[in-house]
Amino acid sequence: MAPRGARSDPTGDDPQTALGRRRRRIPQRLPALGFGAAQLGNLYRVTTDEEARGAVEAAWDGGIRLFDTAPHYGVGTSERRLGALLAAHPREEYLLSTKVGRLLVPGPGGGDDTAHGFSVPDTRRRVWDMSAEGIRRSHAESLERLGVDRVDVLYLHDPEEGPTEQAFAEALPTLAAMREEGLISHVGVGSKDVGVLLRAVRTGELDVIMLSGRYTLLEQPAAEQLLPACLERGVEVVAVSVFNSGILSRPEVPEDAMYEYAGAPSELLERARALAALAAEHGVELPDLAVGYPLRHPAVSSVVLGMRTADQVRQNLERAAREIPEELWDQIDA
Numbered sequence: 001m002a003p004r005g006a007r008s009d010p011t012g013d014d015p016q017t018a019l020g021r022r023r024r025r026i027p028q029r030l031p032a033l034g035f036g037a038a039q040l041g042n043l044y045r046v047t048t049d050e051e052a053r054g055a056v057e058a059a060w061d062g063g064i065r066l067f068d069t070a071p072h073y074g075v076g077t078s079e080r081r082l083g084a085l086l087a088a089h090p091r092e093e094y095l096l097s098t099k100v101g102r103l104l105v106p107g108p109g110g111g112d113d114t115a116h117g118f119s120v121p122d123t124r125r126r127v128w129d130m131s132a133e134g135i136r137r138s139h140a141e142s143l144e145r146l147g148v149d150r151v152d153v154l155y156l157h158d159p160e161e162g163p164t165e166q167a168f169a170e171a172l173p174t175l176a177a178m179r180e181e182g183l184i185s186h187v188g189v190g191s192k193d194v195g196v197l198l199r200a201v202r203t204g205e206l207d208v209i210m211l212s213g214r215y216t217l218l219e220q221p222a223a224e225q226l227l228p229a230c231l232e233r234g235v236e237v238v239a240v241s242v243f244n245s246g247i248l249s250r251p252e253v254p255e256d257a258m259y260e261y262a263g264a265p266s267e268l269l270e271r272a273r274a275l276a277a278l279a280a281e282h283g284v285e286l287p288d289l290a291v292g293y294p295l296r297h298p299a300v301s302s303v304v305l306g307m308r309t310a311d312q313v314r315q316n317l318e319r320a321a322r323e324i325p326e327e328l329w330d331q332i333d334a
């Protein structure tokens with residue numbers, strides 16, 4: 001539910017809402033708020049079927065129409081779950097993205113996938129494949145797991161972690177060819193590596209990047225070159241890990257807060273706590289700032305938040321709609 005006086009506007013298209021005003025952008029194509037489904041793949045811990053259903057239903061009921069997943073998230077679990085939950089809704093009413101670069105193959109079984117961060121059985125495992133054939137196969141297998149006949153955005157996933165040169169020589173040209181063939185609408189790269197994203201943007205083949213954790217309230221290494229390059233070339237930016245995977249997600253920052261999928265170092269805990277105190281002085285909360293911050297940059301179209309429960313979704317919709325005093329932004333920018 002939106003707070004009193006605030007209008008829910010997850011598209012960010014309404015200039016009368018806090019979210020719409022915050023999103024200062026060149027012509028928009030992607031909605032301002034999206035649902036990240038890594039948590040539906042049991043990231044860190046099990047998300048129950050009931051929680052997953054509640055989260056996706058709350059997102060839909062709250063007007064969210066952009067959903068992101070990947071084969072990597074729970075070795076196929078997130079894609080299957082998200083696809084099944086979205087099947088209740090007409091495909092043309094929402095935007096869906098998934099990723100390529102890792103193929104899923106039979107795993108050893110008998111153990112789990114916690115070494116990769118997901119609480120799922122290891123009956124499947126990932127293999128890097130950025131070849132032309134691997135990209136097409138990955139796309140086809142994702143469609144099958146999702147139970148849809150198309151995705152709107154196909155991202156090359158973490159090319160810096162896999163065979164990077166093959167990613168540039170084969171995967172990106174293949175994605176561009178798939179766009180030409182009408183198989184996908186938008187070509188993207190998703191990564192936390194500013195250098196690899198900048199290199200990808202400069203190929204001229206991208207419509208969108210998914211920028212993980214590198215343009216947040218806590219840190220902005222993308223601001224120097226990457227975001228200006230995206231603006232110059234009309235590449236949309238979807239900011240993700242805007243809570244830096246947990247440290248910015250609560251009004252107070254606990255000692256065991258997560259940063260980059262692991263425990264946060266003490267200097268970051270201190271920075272986050274100082275920001276939380278500043279937010280409180282202005283009557284708002286740290287996560288309100290974390291959700292709102294990236295959308296103030298003119299290159300950023302969307303913020304995609306990782307959510308595993310209906311309560312998190314509803315709370316984040318409220319956060320996105322919250323008015324943040326301009327003088328607070330000024331103090332943060334100073």
Ligand SMILES: NC(=O)c1ccc[n+]([C@@H]2O[C@H](COP(=O)([O-])OP(=O)(O)OC[C@H]3O[C@@H](n4cnc5c(N)ncnc54)[C@H](OP(=O)(O)O)[C@@H]3O)[C@@H](O)[C@H]2O)c1
Nearest residue numbers: 036037038190191212240241242243244245249306312315
């Ligand atoms: N390379 C890439 O392309 C890439 C990289 C990273 C992310 N992504 C995408 O972006 C999405 C989001 O990224 P992310 O999962 O790294 O991080 P995030 O959005 O920074 O953080 C997600 C975590 O924040 C917590 N959270 C969310 N809403 C909350 C609320 N209202 N109250 C308290 N805690 C809340 C949840 O914690 P709990 O776990 O405690 O529930 C959740 O796991 C992913 O799902 C994925 O779709 C893509």
